[in-house]
Amino acid sequence: MPEPLLELRNVSKAFRVGAAFLGPKKWARAVDDVSFQLYERDTLALVGESGCGKTTTGKIAAGLLKPTEGEVLYKGKDIWKMNRHEWREYRRSVQIIHQDPYASLNPMLTIYKSLSAPLFRHKIVETKEEAVDKIAELLEMVGLTPPEDFIWKYPHQLSGGQRQRVVIARAMSVNPKIIVADEPVSMVDVSMRLQILHLMKDLQEKFGVAYIFITHDLATGRYFASDGRTAVMYLGSIVEYGPTNDVILNPQHPYTKALLSAIPEPDPIKTRQKKPMQLRSLDVPSLLNIPSGCKFHPRCPFYKPGLCDAKKPGLIDVGGGHMVACWLYGE
Amino acid sequence: MAQATQVVEKSEAEKGEVILSVKNLNVEYRAQRGIVKAVRDVSLDVYKGEILFLVGESGSGKSTLGYAVMNILPSPGYIKSGDIVYHIGGEEIHILKLSPNEQRKFRWRHVAMVFQSALNALNPTLRIWDQLYDTMQAHLGHSISKEEALEKIRYLLEMVRLEPDRVLKSYPHQLSGGMRQRVMIAMALLLDPEILILDEPTTALDILTQKNIIDLLKSIRKKLGLTMIFITHDLSLAAELADRVAVMYAGKIVELADVYTIFYKPKHPYTYALIKTIPKLTSVDEKLYPIPGSPPDMINMPPGCKFHPRCPYAVQRCAEEEPQWERVDDGHYVLCHRWRELMLGEQ
Numbered sequence: 001m002p003e004p005l006l007e008l009r010n011v012s013k014a015f016r017v018g019a020a021f022l023g024p025k026k027w028a029r030a031v032d033d034v035s036f037q038l039y040e041r042d043t044l045a046l047v048g049e050s051g052c053g054k055t056t057t058g059k060i061a062a063g064l065l066k067p068t069e070g071e072v073l074y075k076g077k078d079i080w081k082m083n084r085h086e087w088r089e090y091r092r093s094v095q096i097i098h099q100d101p102y103a104s105l106n107p108m109l110t111i112y113k114s115l116s117a118p119l120f121r122h123k124i125v126e127t128k129e130e131a132v133d134k135i136a137e138l139l140e141m142v143g144l145t146p147p148e149d150f151i152w153k154y155p156h157q158l159s160g161g162q163r164q165r166v167v168i169a170r171a172m173s174v175n176p177k178i179i180v181a182d183e184p185v186s187m188v189d190v191s192m193r194l195q196i197l198h199l200m201k202d203l204q205e206k207f208g209v210a211y212i213f214i215t216h217d218l219a220t221g222r223y224f225a226s227d228g229r230t231a232v233m234y235l236g237s238i239v240e241y242g243p244t245n246d247v248i249l250n251p252q253h254p255y256t257k258a259l260l261s262a263i264p265e266p267d268p269i270k271t272r273q274k275k276p277m278q279l280r281s282l283d284v285p286s287l288l289n290i291p292s293g294c295k296f297h298p299r300c301p302f303y304k305p306g307l308c309d310a311k312k313p314g315l316i317d318v319g320g321g322h323m324v325a326c327w328l329y330g331e
Numbered sequence: 332m333a334q335a336t337q338v339v340e341k342s343e344a345e346k347g348e349v350i351l352s353v354k355n356l357n358v359e360y361r362a363q364r365g366i367v368k369a370v371r372d373v374s375l376d377v378y379k380g381e382i383l384f385l386v387g388e389s390g391s392g393k394s395t396l397g398y399a400v401m402n403i404l405p406s407p408g409y410i411k412s413g414d415i416v417y418h419i420g421g422e423e424i425h426i427l428k429l430s431p432n433e434q435r436k437f438r439w440r441h442v443a444m445v446f447q448s449a450l451n452a453l454n455p456t457l458r459i460w461d462q463l464y465d466t467m468q469a470h471l472g473h474s475i476s477k478e479e480a481l482e483k484i485r486y487l488l489e490m491v492r493l494e495p496d497r498v499l500k501s502y503p504h505q506l507s508g509g510m511r512q513r514v515m516i517a518m519a520l521l522l523d524p525e526i527l528i529l530d531e532p533t534t535a536l537d538i539l540t541q542k543n544i545i546d547l548l549k550s551i552r553k554k555l556g557l558t559m560i561f562i563t564h565d566l567s568l569a570a571e572l573a574d575r576v577a578v579m580y581a582g583k584i585v586e587l588a589d590v591y592t593i594f595y596k597p598k599h600p601y602t603y604a605l606i607k608t609i610p611k612l613t614s615v616d617e618k619l620y621p622i623p624g625s626p627p628d629m630i631n632m633p634p635g636c637k638f639h640p641r642c643p644y645a646v647q648r649c650a651e652e653e654p655q656w657e658r659v660d661d662g663h664y665v666l667c668h669r670w671r672e673l674m675l676g677e678q
Contacts, residue, residue, distance in 0.1 A: 050537060159625040159626070160389075161625055189388040189564075190566070190605065190608070190609065191388055191608060191622040192622070194608045194620070194621035194622070198621055216538070217610075219611060222610065222612065223619070249613060249615075258539060259539065260612065262538050262539050262542035263542075263567075263612055264542075264568055264571035265567055265570065265571075265611065265613065266570050266594070266606060267570055267594060267611070268570040268571075268573075268594050271567065272570075276542055279539065282509065282539060282540060284537065
């Protein structure tokens with residue numbers, strides 16, 4: 001087994017919320033005891049509904065947030081104990097792409113300005129001529145051709161899909177090893193999503209980048225990580241994890257099953273024949289008041305009193321690296 | 332193919348009576364760079380009791396069309412030409428010819444809208460009871476007593492599966508997103524409208540809540556026989572809920588048919604490509620194909636068919652001449668010069 005490029009070990013993140021002045025301070029546990037490894041050229045999809053902690057996990061992996069517990073290791077080194085040189089190297093190697101291509105580019109700057117800043121910062125180029133050449137190369141790489149048509153434009157002159165290509169070019173400009181892509185196509189029009197996904201896959205082929213692909217759209221996650229792994233998150237924890245097609249086509253955790261049974265599919269006969277799983281409650285518990293034991297127990301149709309509400313299930317291998325955290329399996 | 336037998340199954344509504352006719356509608360927006368022709372010469376009949384989906388990407392004109400039929404376009408949008416006729420209670424009502432006051436009365440009473448963001452559509456400083464009661468009073472005045480109003484409100488809240496006692500006392504922020512959206516649906520139904528327009532009502536919601544709202548809409552339709560016009564970019568929702576689907580691109584309906592025909596026998600290259608570009612949740616080994624290019628700049632649109640720069644089947648004629656609406660079959664219409672020879676969806 002090769003050494004993982006990036007590893008999260010029992011990582012948790014709690015945020016202090018509420019009126020510190022008027023009332024007691026409360027802690028919201030957005031990420032709770034999450035572990036995974038990412039290898040070179042690897043794809044891991046983090047999927048779940050809003051508030052499940054997938055974005056926070058992505059930010060922790062990219063070093064934008066410091067976990068309250070646990071460790072983040074890059075090439076075996078704890079990133080929060082790195083010296084300045086190592087930290088710089090790590091931050092360059094892990095880039096993040098955000099959901100909103102409209103917000104991630106400064107509207108006042110030309111594409112040249114937006115893309116040249118990191119090149120100068122990381123001393124990849126030194127003169128304007130070098131920067132122009134390098135940016136032209138990057139724009140070509142992400143399919144914005146001919147580059148002369150794009151380099152001097154402002155973001156508002158580009159479509160959503162084109163902007164997201166610029167954002168990808170900027171992330172790739174510093175030769176990263178890992179890209180954390182947080183809902184990279186959810187704000188891109190449907191007809192352009194697949195172009196972007198294919199572009200990201202091509203870059204992986206060519207440069208060996210690994211992806212942490214964060215999405216609420218399980219179909220897109222499945223497509224992108226079809227040869228990788230998928231982790232399903234619920235209220236801050238990974239409840240199911242494994243090779244993508246095992247998780248999506250043969251789900252084991254009741255939450256994953258409920259999600260998959262509820263998602264409409266673009267096929268009228270198929271989607272109208274789906275039998276949704278009935279939950280005991282539709283309400284997602286608040287992060288301030290997380291249920292005891294298994295966090296899904298108040299909604300789970302297979303709830304066993306005295307077990308599920310008392311003890312927290314750990315991830316158990318149900319075969320071939322397919323891990324499930326549920327008392328229906330193991331113990 | 333086993334699917335073929337089900338494809339012939341037509342929606343009940345299709346044979347029924349027309350409740351709303353849009354005739355040669357043109358809607359424009361004045362923008363800094365020029366005029367955006369958001370809806371271009373669209374004609375459409377909506378049948379009583381059907382669920383019609385307007386599907387398209389941003390800029391396709393789907394929301395503009397939805398807002399235009401209620402004549403509530405946000406400025407700087409305006410209806411350039413065309414007619415919108417409601418057939419309600421044996422009468423023909425031309426909404427654009429009504430006075431502003433008559434229009435206000437007509438809306439909500441006969442046609443109501445559920446917006447995408449229920450959080451913004453509800454007044455944060457008013458309890459749910461006050462919002463619902465105010466809405467009723469504003470339209471019905473004192474012709475309805477407080478007791479009658481309460482009875483009606485309770486009935487509707489129960490129909491959308493909310494507990495009236497708890498919800499009526501709450502402020503919007505005390506309810507979850509799904510609960511607020513259910514309040515909005517109840518509010519839209521307060522005055523027993525014949526038509527409900529829903530603009531991406533589930534986009535901001537979680538998957539499990541979204542499913543719940545979809546099921547709710549199905550049961551409301553069954554119970555009340557409402558006509559629904561559902562605006563969305565999400566083809567899967569159309570597959571789940573629609574009787575008929577109108578696919579929009581660059582301000583025009585490019586294809587209109589019952590939901591099975593749209594998904595299994597589409598004739599327009601755009602519809603065909605769209606279905607082949609969406610990742611599927613469960614099917615195995617299905618190859619997906621990206622659509623090249625971007626949707627057109629609405630101020631500077633290409634000549635001819637607006638899809639031709641992205642269309643793999645485009646020929647010279649497509650770049651020169653905008654296609655006309657053609658009938659493929661009963662209730663199936665397409666806007667493409669080449670649909671006959673392409674035989675898409677026949678394989």
